[in-house]
Amino acid sequence: MKKYLLAFLGLSLFLSSCSKNDATLVTEEIEEIIPAPEIDITVQNFMWQTMNTYYFWQSDVTDLGDSRFESDEEYVSFLESEQEPGKFFDDKLLFSEDRFSFYSDDYKELTQSFAGVSKSNGVEFGLSLFADSDDVYGYVRYIVPNSNASSKDIKRGDIFTGVNGTTLNLNNYVDLLFGESDTYTLNMADISDNIIANTDREVTLTKEANLTENPVYISNVLETGGKKIGYLMYNGFTNEFDEQLNDAFGEFKSAGITDLVLDLRYNPGGSVNSARLLSSMIYGTFTNSVFLKARYNQKLQLEFKDTDLIEYFADKTDNNTPINTLGLSKVYVLATGSTASASELVMNGLEPYIEVIHIGTTTTGKNEFSVTFVDDFENGNVYSPNREDKINPDNQWAIQPLIGRNENANGFSDYTDGLTPDITLKEDLSNLGILGNINEPLLAKAIGEITGTTAKMDFTVDMPVILISSSKLFTKIKDNMFMDIKNPLNLTKK
Incomplete structure (x- = not known):
């Protein structure tokens, strides 16, 4: 042949x-x-x-x-x-x-x-099941700024149970929420006494082409308990926004923060290079320190020496901007079952060098990358x-396709079952809180660990989130991690 x-x-x-x-x-x-x-x-x-x-x-x-x-x-x-x-x-x-x-x-x-551009109405949501039922409900995680939804009466924590008057269930939710129709009406519900009940409220939304989402969603300095705490909610590893990410760390550095809370709870991944840059911003610009070791299939792997497949921490962005690094010895990461691929890569890549305190739930477990x-x-x-x-x-x-697996400096990559938390805390549907607010439960837990005030707080979860899917898993990139570092294979998306 x-x-x-x-x-x-x-x-x-x-x-x-x-x-x-x-x-x-x-x-x-x-x-x-x-x-x-x-x-x-x-x-x-x-x-x-x-x-x-x-x-x-x-x-x-x-x-x-x-x-x-x-x-x-x-x-x-x-x-x-x-x-x-x-x-x-x-x-x-x-x-x-x-x-x-x-x-x-x-x-x-x-x-x-991959550039953060998609057709969307701007509502990012999770989906769950009613107990002992095939009926599905959704809950709003956050609203993308400058989207159709940002001008509508809908916000984080809102619940919906139907679309266009049809109750959502396992058989129809994909077609109703992610089908060909660009405009639909959500049938909303409320939570009362830990019970989800339908209301007469409706919210009509329209998906718009070319909506760009900046993954640097929140960047704040929180002064509490005698500490200056940097809080970054980062919702996707999109390398078109690496400069904005670096600017956020520049602000943290100028403010003299003592601790960092990195919120990756809804981050499904993306660019490997952005993961390397973020890790360098947290740990340091040690260009001789191994960030990852790439492993390919047997045919490709045999063509290279191990040193050819090593990538190091960075000191500059791809635009040659010096990286604003905090040089931390510890980072608090908020991560859940929606945290995947490049997010997990950051946690695993930093582990050999600094203490990574994982607060939340077990992550997705995606340790392979693609091109x-x-x-x-x-x-x-x-x-x-x-x-x-x-x-x-x-x-x-x-x-x-998945073409390889990234190991950290210690050679570890075996987390297909997900990275388990150091401190387990599920999101609570009855108390999702306001993202970036010191009273939002996951952030409050991290602040308590930093300031030593955890014992004074109640973290009881009345309605734990049990996720079956989310809006991000129905985007084109899903929870993908793509290799775009300039390695010997030069397998880049640019």
């Missing part, structure tokens, strides 16, 4: 610093499929080639094996066996334990999402906005 592997195609294109003692690397190019397929399998071919080369579990998926097909005809027949590209990806290419790899039929929409791939074989299918004119115009699909 003619070799279809990307099989290190592109290593010569995107290797920036790996020479492996100047050994010659394999740079075999892909050739066109000779057998004329009976159906269009352009997307399936792109998916298989990419997954065969980069997928972290490539050796565990029989159909991705290098010697899986004995002839061109057998390969083409396999691609034709599923005409729907999404089902082909999910059913034939994914490892059974993979919870996070995904695809998009519109790479432009996907890459915009955006598109149909651009000359560039190893790695997406680059500078090569928009090189992407196959007949294939707008993108895939976001």
